[in-house]
Amino acid sequence: MTKIGNIRLESLKLENFKNIANGEIYFNENKKLERGIYDEDEFSNLLCIYGQNGSGKTACLNAIRLLQNLLSGSPLLPEHFEYIRYGTDHLSVEASFLMENGETKHYIEYKVVLKRDTVFRIERESISYSKLESNNRKATLFSYEYPNAISKGFLDKLDKKMAQPYSYIASMETSTRVSNCIPISSIFNPKLLGLSLNSQDLPNEEKSIISSLNHFALYRLAIYSINYFENNESLGIRIRIKNEGSTGLNATCGDLFVPFKPFRLNKKDYASFREVISRINKVIPSIIPGYQIKINESYSTGIQTAIDGVDFVLMSDRNGVVVPLAYESNGIKKIISLISGMIEAYSNEGHLLVVDELDSGIFEYLLGEIAYAFDNFSRGQLIFTCHNMRVLEKISYKNSFFTTLNPNKAFIKLTNVKESNNLRDLYYKYIANGYKDDIQLYDMVDTSSLINALNMEVEE
Numbered sequence: 001m002t003k004i005g006n007i008r009l010e011s012l013k014l015e016n017f018k019n020i021a022n023g024e025i026y027f028n029e030n031k032k033l034e035r036g037i038y039d040e041d042e043f044s045n046l047l048c049i050y051g052q053n054g055s056g057k058t059a060c061l062n063a064i065r066l067l068q069n070l071l072s073g074s075p076l077l078p079e080h081f082e083y084i085r086y087g088t089d090h091l092s093v094e095a096s097f098l099m100e101n102g103e104t105k106h107y108i109e110y111k112v113v114l115k116r117d118t119v120f121r122i123e124r125e126s127i128s129y130s131k132l133e134s135n136n137r138k139a140t141l142f143s144y145e146y147p148n149a150i151s152k153g154f155l156d157k158l159d160k161k162m163a164q165p166y167s168y169i170a171s172m173e174t175s176t177r178v179s180n181c182i183p184i185s186s187i188f189n190p191k192l193l194g195l196s197l198n199s200q201d202l203p204n205e206e207k208s209i210i211s212s213l214n215h216f217a218l219y220r221l222a223i224y225s226i227n228y229f230e231n232n233e234s235l236g237i238r239i240r241i242k243n244e245g246s247t248g249l250n251a252t253c254g255d256l257f258v259p260f261k262p263f264r265l266n267k268k269d270y271a272s273f274r275e276v277i278s279r280i281n282k283v284i285p286s287i288i289p290g291y292q293i294k295i296n297e298s299y300s301t302g303i304q305t306a307i308d309g310v311d312f313v314l315m316s317d318r319n320g321v322v323v324p325l326a327y328e329s330n331g332i333k334k335i336i337s338l339i340s341g342m343i344e345a346y347s348n349e350g351h352l353l354v355v356d357e358l359d360s361g362i363f364e365y366l367l368g369e370i371a372y373a374f375d376n377f378s379r380g381q382l383i384f385t386c387h388n389m390r391v392l393e394k395i396s397y398k399n400s401f402f403t404t405l406n407p408n409k410a411f412i413k414l415t416n417v418k419e420s421n422n423l424r425d426l427y428y429k430y431i432a433n434g435y436k437d438d439i440q441l442y443d444m445v446d447t448s449s450l451i452n453a454l455n456m457e458v459e460e
Contacts, residue, residue, distance in 0.1 A: 002197055002207045005101030006350030007216035008381060009064075013094040014410070016085040018059045023410030025049065025060060026096075027381075028398045033098060033107050036136030044399050046375040047383045048391055049411070050427070051403025052442055056410050057385040059083075061356045063093050064223060064383070070112055070125075071217035073190045075182035081120040090115045090123060099212050100349075105132040108209055112185075121146055122174045122183045129209055141206050144174060144186040157202045162195050188214055216350065222341040226356040235333045236260050237314075239276045239340050241269055258314070260326040260333060266309040280339050287335060287366060290319040331361040344380065346373070351380035359388035368394040375399060392424040402427065405440040412439060 010033060011026035029042040049057045066080050084091045094111040108129045115123035126143040130136050143151040149171035155163040170186040187196070193214060197207050219240065229235065236259035256269055265273060274295065281292050294315040314325040316332070325333070338355065345353035359367050368390040374382045375395040392400060397417045404412055414426060414435075431442040 002204065002211045003101055004215050005099040005104075005106075005208060005212040007212050007220070008098040008100075008350065009095060009352055009383075010098050010107075011094075011096040012060060012063060013092075014059065014063055015092040015094075016088040017063060017091045017093065018056065018083050018085060019054070019407060020056050020059055020410040021085065021407040023056065023059075025401045025411050028396075030096065033132070034096070036107070036130065036132055038105055038132050044375070044396070045378045045381045046371065046395060046399045047381075047401065048371065048395070048399065049383075049385045049401045049403070050387070050389075050392075055403035055405075057403060058226070058356055059410075060383070061223065061225060061354055061385065064221075064354050065225075066093060066112075067095055067110075068217045068221055068223065070185045071110075071188055071213050073185060073188040073193060073214065075184045076114075076122075077182065078120075081114055081116055084114065084116050089117055097213065097216075099209060101208055101212070106130065106205075106209060107132055108213070109138075110213070115146070120183065122186065125174070125186050127187065127209065127213075129206075131205075141209060142187050144170065146174070147171070150186065157206070158196070158199045159201055162199060166192055166195055188217075216352075220344075220348075220351045221354070222344065222352070223354045224338060224341065224356065226360065229330075229334050229337070229357075229360065235330075235337050237273075237276070237280075237336065237340055239273065240344075241272045260314055260324075260328075262311065262313040264309050264311050270310045270312075276340055279343060280336070283343060284336070284339060287339075287370075288318070288332065291332075292317040293325065293336065294322060329361075331363070334361045342370075342382075345382055346378045346380060349379045353380070353382050355382070355384040357386065358384040359386045359391075364388050364390040367391060371395050389424040389427070392427060393422060397421070397423045402441055404435075405443055406438060409439065 009027075010030040011024060013024045014020050015022055017023075025047060027047055028044040029039060032039050032042055049060060051057050062083060066076070066083070068074075069076055069080070090113055092111065092113045094109065097108040097110070099106045099108055106129050108127065111124070111126050112122060113124040115121050122144070124143070124145050127141040128138050129141055130138045140151070140153065142154045145151075150167045155167055158166060170189060170192055173184050173189055173191075174186040186192070187210065193210070196202055197211055236257055238257050241256045256273070258265070258273060277293055277295060284291050284293070294317045295312050296315050297310060297312045315322050316325045316328045325336070341353045345351045358370075362370075367386075367388055371391040372394040397414060397419075400423065401411045401413060404410060414423070414430070417423065417426065427441070431444075435441050
């Protein structure tokens with residue numbers, strides 16, 4: 001049986017992605033890992049991205065969502081090809097990962113290129129890796145290039161009777177028209193993934209890399225976009241109830257969704273859900289003092305279904321004052337919607353939580369404490385975009401990226417920062433006075449023009 005390793009996202013490089021010509025974000029340890037050096041003292045589990053509206057922060061989340069679709073073997077969506085930068089015909093996303101499997105550690109690089117001409121297609125896709133703390137020699141595990149299909153080096157590792165149909169199916173399903181069939185990854189295509197993992201000739205080391213990346217995308221990566229929180233109907237608690245060995249793509253934040261309005265679950269899922277609420281109730285008083293979630297089973301949905309289950313509604317209990325949770329503030333509902341994902345990422349290695357605009361609806365003091373906890377004590381990873389500056393006073397400066405006005409260098413870390421510096425004040429200083437000649441962090445507002453524009457006379 002193929003061993004599943006813990007996967008950490010280490011870096012993300014974007015080319016021609018939305019308004020970004022070139023940009024890179026990375027966790028602090030990545031530069032050493034690229035050189036084959038594993039230094040636990042350099043590791044960080046938090047990455048926050050700052051910048052003005054429309055400057056490219058959300059593009060990072062979009063790229064991670066694209067990676068999740070590819071690595072999980074799900075068809076790409078038409079919107080993924082709309083990410084191609086205006087005036088160009090392709091985009092590329094390159095991600096590096098650390099895989100830890102017992103004492104064995106691999107540094108993995110995955111790259112994909114999407115092309116738009118007469119058809120939308122995956123133009124290239126590749127996986128390479130090196131074994132850390134050995135000779136650090138990079139090996140190509142797999143590569144695909146349109147229209148030549150799968151590299152011969154990979155096919156030679158498969159059983160001979162498998163190689164030809166593998167190459168044919170991958171070629172057909174990776175480069176089809178959007179109007180007929182959305183392209184799907186050549187290597188993580190579910191029809192072909194099993195063939196690879198069952199091959200007697202593919203090395204166990206390479207099977208482990210492929211299966212671990214797939215497993216990470218399916219079960220250990222949760223993404224919350226800003227649209228998720230803007231739609232009141234989507235607010236609720238998402239949890240994972242399937243065994244990690246089961247097949248099929250889970251929803252990005254969990255395969256079971258329980259809304260804040262009256263609901264019914266079958267008895268098995270309801271039992272799992274009660275356990276999750278119990279875990280949440282151990283954590284949430286530390287975030288919202290005196291707060292608990294109650295389950296009211298006496299509430300009837302009044303809906304006749306074939307499900308033999310339990311009707312219930314979630315209640316908010318704050319210091320003994322109980323009201324339906326659906327009537328709570330949006331800030332409270334956002335925290336509760338996020339908290340199961342936070343618990344997973346905080347407590348478990350190999351889990352990644354990605355949140356767009358984490359600060360939206362969350363009091364800034366609480367936001368800083370959440371960031372501090374992840375920065376110093378979590379086992380999994382958290383990536384988020386943010387506008388509120390409180391976080392910059394609570395975390396290491398090494399864990400922050402800032403967007404720029406230079407599309408060829410879309411993200412930077414501030415340099416020459418001392419641990420004694422207040423990063424929030426420093427960022428304000430660079431916004432007001434400029435950073436470097438070729439790098440501006442903010443497109444300054446002309447206050448006088450703004451005041452004049454707002455002070456328009458009302459026409460009679």
